[in-house]
Structure formats: C-alpha cells, structure tokens
Amino acid sequence: MAVSNPLRTFFPDRVFAAGCPSRTVLDHVMSKWGLLVLLALGDGEPLRWSELRRRAEGVSEKMLAQTLRTLVADGFVVRDARPVVPPHVEYSLTPRGLELAALLNPLMVWVVENAPDILEDAAAS
Amino acid sequence: MAVSNPLRTFFPDRVFAAGCPSRTVLDHVMSKWGLLVLLALGDGEPLRWSELRRRAEGVSEKMLAQTLRTLVADGFVVRDARPVVPPHVEYSLTPRGLELAALLNPLMVWVVENAPDILEDAAAS
DNA sequence: CGGCATGCTTCCCAAAAGTTAGTACCCACT
DNA sequence: AGTGGGTACTAACTTTTGGGAAGCATGCCG
Numbered sequence: 001m002a003v004s005n006p007l008r009t010f011f012p013d014r015v016f017a018a019g020c021p022s023r024t025v026l027d028h029v030m031s032k033w034g035l036l037v038l039l040a041l042g043d044g045e046p047l048r049w050s051e052l053r054r055r056a057e058g059v060s061e062k063m064l065a066q067t068l069r070t071l072v073a074d075g076f077v078v079r080d081a082r083p084v085v086p087p088h089v090e091y092s093l094t095p096r097g098l099e100l101a102a103l104l105n106p107l108m109v110w111v112v113e114n115a116p117d118i119l120e121d122a123a124a125s
Numbered sequence: 126m127a128v129s130n131p132l133r134t135f136f137p138d139r140v141f142a143a144g145c146p147s148r149t150v151l152d153h154v155m156s157k158w159g160l161l162v163l164l165a166l167g168d169g170e171p172l173r174w175s176e177l178r179r180r181a182e183g184v185s186e187k188m189l190a191q192t193l194r195t196l197v198a199d200g201f202v203v204r205d206a207r208p209v210v211p212p213h214v215e216y217s218l219t220p221r222g223l224e225l226a227a228l229l230n231p232l233m234v235w236v237v238e239n240a241p242d243i244l245e246d247a248a249a250s
Numbered sequence: 251c252g253g254c255a256t257g258c259t260t261c262c263c264a265a266a267a268g269t270t271a272g273t274a275c276c277c278a279c280t
Numbered sequence: 281a282g283t284g285g286g287t288a289c290t291a292a293c294t295t296t297t298g299g300g301a302a303g304c305a306t307g308c309c310g
Contacts, residue, residue, distance in 0.1 A: 063299075
C-alpha cells in the first residue's frame with residue numbers, strides 16, 4: 001500500500017513545517033501566475049512582456065509584474081532590458097528555471113489530459 | 126535551445142487560455158494547501174482531520190475544510206466518515222489522487238533540495 | 251505638436267484567505 | 281448532576297491579496 005516515498009528522506013515525520021524554506025519557494029512557484037509564466041517560458045525561448053501577457057491569458061499587468069519580479073529574484077528568470085525606445089525587455093529561464101520547468105511539464109500534461117474527467121466529477125457532486 | 130516540449134501537443138500556440146478546464150484544476154491542485162494535503166496523503170496512508178492539520182502546518186480549520194471539499198469533489202480524495210462518537214473521519218487518495226501525487230513528489234523533492242539556494246539568491250537581490 | 255507604442259507603477263475596490271468563536275455529540279470524571 | 285474534553289466542522293468578522301483602469305516616461309513618426 002505505502003509507496004516508497006523519497007520525500008521521507010526530507011520529511012521523516014511527513015510534517016511540512018510552516019517556516020520551512022521550501023514553503024516560500026512553493027508559494028512562488030506554484031502560484032497561479034508563476035506556474036503559467038514558467039510553463040510559457042518552458043521551451044527556452046525568450047519572451048517579451050506583451051507576449052507573456054498574451055500567453056498567460058487573463059493575467060493583469062500588476063500580477064505579471066509582481067510574478068516576474070519574484071521569479072527573477074528567485075533566480076528562475078532573467079530580465080534582459082535593452083535601453084531602446086520603445087522599451088524592449090526579454091524574459092527567459094535560467095538553468096535553474098529550466099530544471100524546474102522540466103519537472104512542471106509532465107505535471108501540466110497530466111492535468112491537461114485529465115482535466116475534463118475531473119471537472120465532470122466535480123460538476124456531478 | 127528549444128527543448129522538445131510535449132505540451133505543444135496540447136497548446137500548439139503555447140497560449141494557456143483563460144477558460145480552459147486545466148486552469149480550474151491547476152488552481153485546485155497547486156493551491157497552497159491543496160498541494161500540501163496531496164503530499165501529506167501521498168504515500169497512500171489514510172489520515173484523519175486532526176492529523177492532516179498537524180502535517181500541513183499552519184493551515185486553518187476553515188481552509189482545511191474548504192481544501193478537502195474541493196479535493197473530494199474533484200475525485201482526488203475520498204472521505205470516509207464513521208458514525209461514532211467522537212467522530213472519526215479518514216481521508217485518503219483515490220487512484221487519480223495517487224497518480225497526481227506521484228507527479229508532485231519529484232517536484233517537491235527538487236524544491237526541497239534547491240530551496241536554500243533559491244532563498245539565498247532572493248535575499249541577496 | 252499630438253498621438254502612439256512599450257513596459258511598467260499607482261490607486262481603488264472586490265474577492266479570497268485568515269482569525270476567532272461557536273456547534274453537536276457523547277463519555278469520563280467530580 | 282454538572283462540568284469539561286475531544287472531534288470535526290460551520291459562521292461571522294477582519295485582514296490580505298488580486299483585478300481593473302488609469303497614469304507615466306520616452307522618443308519616433310506623421
């Protein structure tokens with residue numbers, strides 16, 4: 001029954017402590033918009049602000065700015081601003097961001113494949 | 126540069142549409158507490174309310190109730206309530222929940238391993 | 251000179267999350 | 281007899297967060 005779980009190496013008592021650093025990182029990375037930005041940049045191609053806005057459909061400018069600032073500070077994303085007018089800014093993943101995106105991708109694929117069934121269940125209940 | 130990305134099968138234009146069913150599922154599953162509950166139940170062992178509260182340290186009773194209701198409705202978790210006094214309720218993962226937890230685990234392991242470095246970068250900026 | 255394009259920032263309000271208190275139920279102890 | 285405690289929630293209230301729309305800086309083009 002009990003699956004061998006590598007997490008136990010880190011959490012022998014299976015308690016996820018409130019002050020744990022991983023909590024903070026999880027909040028940044030698994031946030032609604034953080035996730036979408038990482039996935040949008042996930043294939044390594046740099047994207048501009050307006051392009052990110054288009055791909056993470058529904059994101060407000062405020063949240064996109066906030067999300068990008070967090071991801072840049074955490075070292076997942078690099079911001080490359082060229083001092084031209086009109087401004088030209090490109091965002092792309094760092095090696096760390098690429099590692100994370102590689103883990104996020106299969107998850108997203110699973111979610112996309114199963115989402116219709118899941119919502120059907122949710123609607124039926 | 127561009128990594129072969131299976132997500133393109135589902136999102137040829139790489140746009141994550143606002144109304145897409147997967148968005149709803151992502152919001153449920155990647156939410157702060159939803160994630161912790163899924164990880165806590167991830168090894169297949171059923172847990173009681175109070176035990177879940179202990180493991181997802183910091184969760185309020187309101188949010189735990191709300192999170193569990195969502196996860197049950199989505200078919201990730203089963204709620205098994207025995208009509209005894211004091212009440213005894215057990216929560217465990219469905220097969221679907223186990224599939225998802227299996228994808229979440231490597232992600233969590235990566236986050237735990239890298240969290241200290243990431244926060245160090247964040248603090249330095 | 252006035253409009254436009256781009257990448258943000260600021261302000262205000264609605265929605266979500268957190269906090270605290272209360273409920274139902276029966277048992278055990280005083 | 282009554283008091284308190286353990287369990288799993290729910291309800292009312294407050295604080296935090298997120299969304300929407302507008303503003304700003306800059307220079308080019310008509």
